[in-house]
Each structure stands twice: as structure tokens, then as C-alpha cells.
Amino acid sequence: MNESAEFLVVCLCAAWCGTCREYQPGFAALAAQFPQARFVWVDIEDDADWAGDHDIENFPTVLIQRDASVLFYGTLLPHLSHLQRLLASLAAMSAEEAAIYASGTAERRAWQALDFRPALTARPPRR
Numbered sequence: 001m002n003e004s005a006e007f008l009v010v011c012l013c014a015a016w017c018g019t020c021r022e023y024q025p026g027f028a029a030l031a032a033q034f035p036q037a038r039f040v041w042v043d044i045e046d047d048a049d050w051a052g053d054h055d056i057e058n059f060p061t062v063l064i065q066r067d068a069s070v071l072f073y074g075t076l077l078p079h080l081s082h083l084q085r086l087l088a089s090l091a092a093m094s095a096e097e098a099a100i101y102a103s104g105t106a107e108r109r110a111w112q113a114l115d116f117r118p119a120l121t122a123r124p125p126r127r
Contacts (some may be wrong), residue, residue: 007037008065009087010116012056015043019078020059026080027060034087040120063114064090069102070111 011027013020024041031039044056057075062083064072071090076082093101103109 005036005038006066007034007087007091008040008063008117008120009034009037009083010040010042010063010065012042012044012061012063013059014045016045017059023060023078023080027083030080030084030087033084034091036091037087038120040116063111063116065114065116066090066093066098066102067095068115069099070108070114071098071102073111073114 009031011023013023015021027039027041031037059075060078061075062072063070064087072086076086090098101108102112
């Protein structure tokens, strides 16, 4: 696991969800394609406090953060190619472009309150 990664990719799912169980191996395998990213799987029931007050309504819910900027937060279709393309496009941005992108809309500005890095330091998700 890349503890000092430039990107943080968090998947918020649930063990009881069949879609999540099918998505998890590919999510883990995708980490090899993006060595600049730390991939973290969070079971929202086992680690309910980890996601805080954020309501997770659909799975998989993904957060992508570059340094201090949250670049994506939301539900993706459970096709790894979607996450792969999204990560590739976000990784292609310069740090400056990513910071501008993160504040480009009201929705993205609201995502900035979702910094999950402190939770990783305080208590990593269970495995």
C-alpha cells in the first residue's frame, strides 16, 4: 500500500452487497496500474464511523482525492473501466489544474469537506 501517495482512491461499499463483492477484486487489482495512488476499501458497516455523517445511498461510492483536493465523490457504475478512465483523466492533470478543477463547481467545492486522509491516519479501515 502506498502510504505517501499523491492520490487517494476510496471505495465505500458493504460486505452484504453482491455488487461490491464482485467489484472489490478488480478495485484492488487496479492499484497496480496507478502506483501514484493509495487504494482503500471501506466497508461502511464494519467501519461506519470511518465515513462519518456521509450517507452512502448507492454502491460503489468512490472518492478520489489528489493531495488536499477532492476531485470526485459519488457513485460509479460497477464497471472498473469507468474508474480506470476517470483516474487516468484526473492523473493527467497538473497539480494546478487539479486544484482549479476541484473548485470549479458548487458540487466540487462541497466535496472539499470530505478529506478522508485524517481518518486513515487515526484508524485505518479494518480488513
